[in-house]
Amino acid sequence: MMRATLSMILAFLFFGACASLEAESKKSNTPNADATQTSSETSTSVEAEAPDPAAEASAIYASRCVGCHGSAGKGDGAAAASLSPKPRDYSNSVWQSSVTDSLLAKAIVGGGSAIGKSALMPANADLADKPLVVAELVKIIRGFAN
């Protein structure tokens, strides 16, 4: 009886340790998430004074991307229901660490087909000569990470 209780306690301790390790590793997967959010917050406050890449990027995200990718990047925009494949959930930190910024930038400018993905992801050819805006769009996507 005592033995059984003791091993149950040990089992709980073990799983508890695993869970917190997992939480730690999730955090360390996305070291930039916090920094990204802070910088986009700062840029929103100067938006009224002068046009800047971060402000332009958030305006573009709101007008061109939200419909499919959703306001929190979860892939649940109004148009997403009818898409196949659906836009992925950008809060997924495992996926976040599996892709490079340059791959994301390439998809944004050239569309899904530019990176071997679905052409449902439209190209944004007008951003080809706006690398700073594209970089800020990539930061927005990174900022959705958990």
Ligand code: HEC
């Ligand atoms: C018509 C719907 C639609 C719009 C609008 C759209 N996307 Fe997408 N996007 C998709 C879909 C669907 C995929 C996934 C393609 C796949 O998995 O084959 C995708 C993929 C991507 C990818 C590639 C990374 C990945 O695998 O998810 C990036 C980066 C991206 N979108 C960013 C954006 C940005 C930024 C905008 C706005 C400028 C935007 N998208 C507008 C539907 C859309």
